[in-house]
Amino acid sequence: MTEASLQTSTPTLEQIRPAAIEQITDEAIANYLRHTYKMAEITALAEQDAKVVKTCEVLDITITDEELQVAGDAFRLKHRLLGSAQTLAWLEQQQISAEDWTQGIRIQLLTQKLKDRLFADSIDDHYLTNRDEYHRAAFSQILVSDLADALQIVQTLRAGKASFCEMALEHSQAKTSGEQGGFVGVRFVSTLMPEIRAAIAGVQAGEIIDPIKTQRGYHILRIEKWFAPTLSESVRAEILDLLFKSWLGAEDDRSA
């Protein structure tokens, strides 16, 4: 092999440039979704929108131009798109037309109206019947894989030889708690794993709970604060979503 042919077959990094692509087609995008295993997720979301639009047609739920305008302006304010030129530039950057954007907002509004039509009157009854499901707890955790380590950590914490934060930063193998000094956040108790729900029932805030074994390992928990159930706006929205998703699922069952 000559020196010249070597130079031809192994270009330097400076000589290599990304290939120029004129336009990514919709087909290429769909293929990307398939190759990255996101097709099912996106398809389900698209199906949900189609169901919403179709059901709204049946129920004669519509969006007025005024409602669209208010929602569009609110969207722009929220995203700091105050000027028209700025907004048009953003649309171009998103590779969507003003009509696409408007249609997206229309579907959001239709979804909200449909949710309200179907379930707004059921939220209070659902909450009063299932109030215990809406207890929340702010808690910290340290997750380790070995029971002996877990017991040692509990002993150290109860003896006051180290802070929870310190031990979590050093030992927790869970991403959130490991990075945030143990604090996991505020969660509805009903969304926690059954083993954890059982272990924290009746526990006082501040108490170090004995290691709890789950499929993820051994959890050392401390409840920072209990929150009594309250039907706040966020809980209302959550219940509305829950009832709506359950209805969409039931639609799937019927069509299966």
Next chain:
Amino acid sequence: MKINDLESRPPINLDDRQSLNIKVPELELPHYRKLGRTDLKVSCLGLGGGGGISSADTLYAFDRGINYFFYSSDLHHYLYSSMAGALKKLCQRGSAVRDRVVLATVTYIKSPEVALAALLDQFLELGIDYIDVLFWGWIGTNDAAAFADCLNLSNDLRGPGTVYQRTIEKMIGVSDRLKKMGAVRYIGASFHDLDLAHQWLDSSLLDVVMVRHNVAHRSAQSQVFNCLDAQNFDRPGISTFKSAGSHSGALWDIPEGLPAGCWIPSVPDLYRYSLSQNCVDVCLTGMRSPAEIDAATLGIAQGKLTQAEIDYLGIYGDLHRKRLQIQDIPTEKLIYRS
């Protein structure tokens, strides 16, 4: 959709919406006062139906300036029901005087599950739009856990826009007052265990604390009243009950051993004793007649008791409970009144 230029709107600072509602503390014994941190203006004498007062006499009390009424729809309902007609007249839908009345009701069923049923009973019986203070009644030593569960309902129960307001609306129909006030405005508790009362004094879930207090049972002074700062306008409202009665008997009866000529407090004096304590807003009474109402109103007009009178009545109460022998009492502490 039009894409015009938008004006930048500054975010709303929620703190700006809150006005400072600082009021000058009352120094004397005014007939009306603010009930702790609530927005309720209450008469210092409250009237409960436990004495079986009639509706006519309840209306007489209202005419005499008493505006705090306490009603039970479950325990002792047969006694309380005799004042129900008056409370209906004062508080039912369409009443022209509703905003001048403070209606406190109590349920002795300490369970969140039956709160709605208890409320509905009261709404239906009295035909009302809202309750000013809903009390959890008779909170005793063994009720700590159940009471905590009940108080956890507070944010769902009180104020406008709550789940309980909407549910009551569905049951009895919508009204402007119900929508504006909520089904329940504030939450109270009647404690028979002072340790529990003390424990919950600082809770945002509890707006009004009611405790037994009289000359013979003064523990509430150290465990409740004196734990509060009279200058703190965020403190809970305080009401007393049983100011004139004790399990050792009626406190206006002369205790054994009291020297002749010593001051025998009248029932209004006994009310004044409670109302002279730190942070006591309301003395709940069981008055039964216009004569008793007039006497109490006149008695209150005399103002707070002096420290010497308060000290004497403490001795008087201890004699009632047979905690003191007369020979143990320094003679200068006795007050003689013919």
